[in-house]
Amino acid sequence: VDRVVSDFARELAHRRTKLADKARIRAPFRQLAIDNQGNVKRKWRAIRISEYSFHLRRWWKEFRQEQLFIVNGDNLLTNPITEMKKVSSFLNLDNKFDWNDHLYYNETRGFYCLHKKNGSSPCLGSTKGRTHPEIDAAILEKLRNYYKPFNKEFKNMTGLDVDWDM
Numbered sequence: 001v002d003r004v005v006s007d008f009a010r011e012l013a014h015r016r017t018k019l020a021d022k023a024r025i026r027a028p029f030r031q032l033a034i035d036n037q038g039n040v041k042r043k044w045r046a047i048r049i050s051e052y053s054f055h056l057r058r059w060w061k062e063f064r065q066e067q068l069f070i071v072n073g074d075n076l077l078t079n080p081i082t083e084m085k086k087v088s089s090f091l092n093l094d095n096k097f098d099w100n101d102h103l104y105y106n107e108t109r110g111f112y113c114l115h116k117k118n119g120s121s122p123c124l125g126s127t128k129g130r131t132h133p134e135i136d137a138a139i140l141e142k143l144r145n146y147y148k149p150f151n152k153e154f155k156n157m158t159g160l161d162v163d164w165d166m
Helices: 002-014 019-026 029-033 052-062 073-078 080-090 137-158
Strands: 103-106 111-114
Touching: 002 029, 029 137, 052 137, 073 080, 080 103
Parallel strands: none
Antiparallel strands: 103 111
């Protein structure tokens, strides 16, 4: 659900230039996410991309499960060093890269950023970490209920302990 709201906030912030996009961006969140019958609109891209189990099933048709590593995005935001160590281990790069030397918490931005050996410290762009608009609680609950089976299936498929309002 957070991902859908984040995509909506991103669209609002970017104000796409295509005429069709301008009309769509100005539409309230409810019109984009919920149809006239009160059902979640799966045709909206922001809804579809968060159906993680659906996408994972497709990827597993092309790749063996052991070929894919699933990064826990929540952990990546709150504890990126630990999460990146898991990525390094998956790629057999243990002890070849010390993430403690390359990531730091940027108090101004409110999240972790890179620290390069050349002294530069690139951080996520100014469009990241933006404030999300307030969304009606009933719509958020409808979305949580919509995603419950996808999230449960994803958890069963991966064994990852995700807590996405299940």
